[in-house]
Structure formats: structure tokens, C-alpha cells
């Protein structure tokens with residue numbers, strides 16, 4: 001669960017197969033006009049993945065979704081926290097650019113170690129069950145009372161799929177089998193990368209864990225899009241429904257550019273860029 005530091009639970013995948021033995025990247029972008037639920041999706045089409053450079057400015061998020069300003073005003077620094085004390089020796093830090101680097105880091109004034117801050121991976125499951133999906137109502141902040149897929153931070157020592165299975169067990173009391181990767185969604189501004197797997201219930205049983213107040217299977221038409229917890233969940237569910245409607249479940253990659261300065265609760269204040277699907 002996001003915000004938790006739950007311990008590692010050893011859950012092994014008995015079966016793990018990919019739906020795609022071989023694939024090539026298409027660079028079709030998501031079209032904003034086809035998605036009333038995701039009005040801020042970008043329809044830029046011209047960037048190859050290898051040339052991705054992320055910039056953010058106040059004009060990045062165009063809420064009408066018809067265009068995306070790529071004005072290179074402020075390189076996206078993301079959410080960098082000031083670190084006052086060294087995590088290894090407790091010494092005070094100074095913020096400076098280390099030799100040979102380009103970014104300001106927290107450097108310990110006693111032992112000299114550098115506190116690098118890197119993105120976190122969030123892993124979770126999109127559980128399919130007779131054209132229904134399993135959602136959990138959050139019983140903790142942030143986004144208390146809003147619905148999400150079972151997902152949380154990957155722990156050291158586990159694979160992404162293992163983490164997704166563990167989080168699903170912790171939050172939804174559900175034992176699942178991972179079927180395939182479904183979406184990787186990067187959110188550079190807040191330093192998170194989501195990896196969502198398609199999964200199925202091993203047994204038709206689930207119940208809310210301590211971090212959920214309720215778990216429920218939703219018909220696709222009943223998904224509470226106005227009460228979702230995070231932009232990443234909105235994107236994931238919308239892509240899934242569109243895949244079902246098109247008759248082919250794909251694997252998606254995309255970058256969620258949150259509009260700087262907006263609240264995390266404004267889950268529609270973003271654009272989805274570099275949407276690749278195979």
C-alpha cells in the first residue's frame with residue numbers, strides 16, 4: 001500500500017506467462033477525443049521513446065485535451081525533498097552539485113556520502129473477473145475513501161510481479177495469479193513509476209485488509225470514475241475498458257505529466273504522453 005512499509009511476504013508465482021512472445025513498439029498515441037473520461041490526454045505522436053525528454057511548465061496540462069504545450073520553460077526537477085541529516089551517520093548535509101554531476105544533491109558534511117533520491121516503483125494488479133474489476137476503497141490517506149486498484153510500493157528483495165501479488169493480498173485479501181503486464185505509467189513529477197499487471201483470482205474470495213474499508217467487484221459500467229484515488233488508476237482503467245471494447249488487450253507505456261502546482265487530488269490534471277501500446 002502506498003505510504004506503508006510493509007514487510008516482505010514470500011509469495012511465488014506458480015505460473016507467469018506473457019501474452020506476447022514477440023512484439024514491436026507502435027507509437028500510436030491515445031486520442032483525447034476518444035476518451036471523455038480522460039480529457040487531458042495528449043495526442044502528440046511524433047516522439048520516439050529513446051528521445052524522450054521530460055519538461056514541465058505551467059502550460060503542460062491543457063485540460064481541454066486538444067493540445068499539449070511543449071514549451072521548454074522549466075526542466076522537470078520533480079519532487080525533490082530537502083534532506084537535513086545524513087541517513088548513515090546523522091551528520092548535517094549541505095546541498096551542492098557533486099563533482100562530475102549536474103544536479104544538486106544532499107551531501108553529508110561529515111562522512112561525505114551523497115543522498116540520491118530516485119523514483120519509486122508502484123506495483124499492482126488489475127483483476128479481471130467476468131468483465132468485472134476488483135477495486136479497493138482506501139482506508140488511509142492519501143485519498144482516503146476513494147477507490148483504487150490494489151497497489152503499493154515495491155519492496156527490496158521482491159520482483160514487480162511478486163510485489164503486485166503481495167499488495168493484492170494485503171489490501172484485498174485476494175490470492176491472484178498474474179497473467180501479463182498491462183501498463184507501465186511513469187509520473188516524473190512525483191517520482192513514481194507504476195507497473196500494473198493483469199491478474200485473475202485463484203479463488204473467488206476477497207476481503208478488505210487494514211488499509212481498505214471495502215473491496216468490490218465492479219461491472220465496467222459501474223466503475224466509480226468520479227471517486228478514484230489517483231491519476232494512474234484512472235488511466236489504467238480507461239485503457240483497459242478501451243482495450244476490451246477494441247477486442248484486444250494490449251500492453252501500454254505512458255508518461256503521466258501531472259500539472260505542476262495542482263493537488264494530488266486533482267486526478268484529471270494531467271496529460272498522458274508517449275503512449276506506446278503493443
Ligand SMILES: [Zn+2]
Pocket residue numbers: 086087088089090091108109110111112113
Ligand atoms: Zn554522513
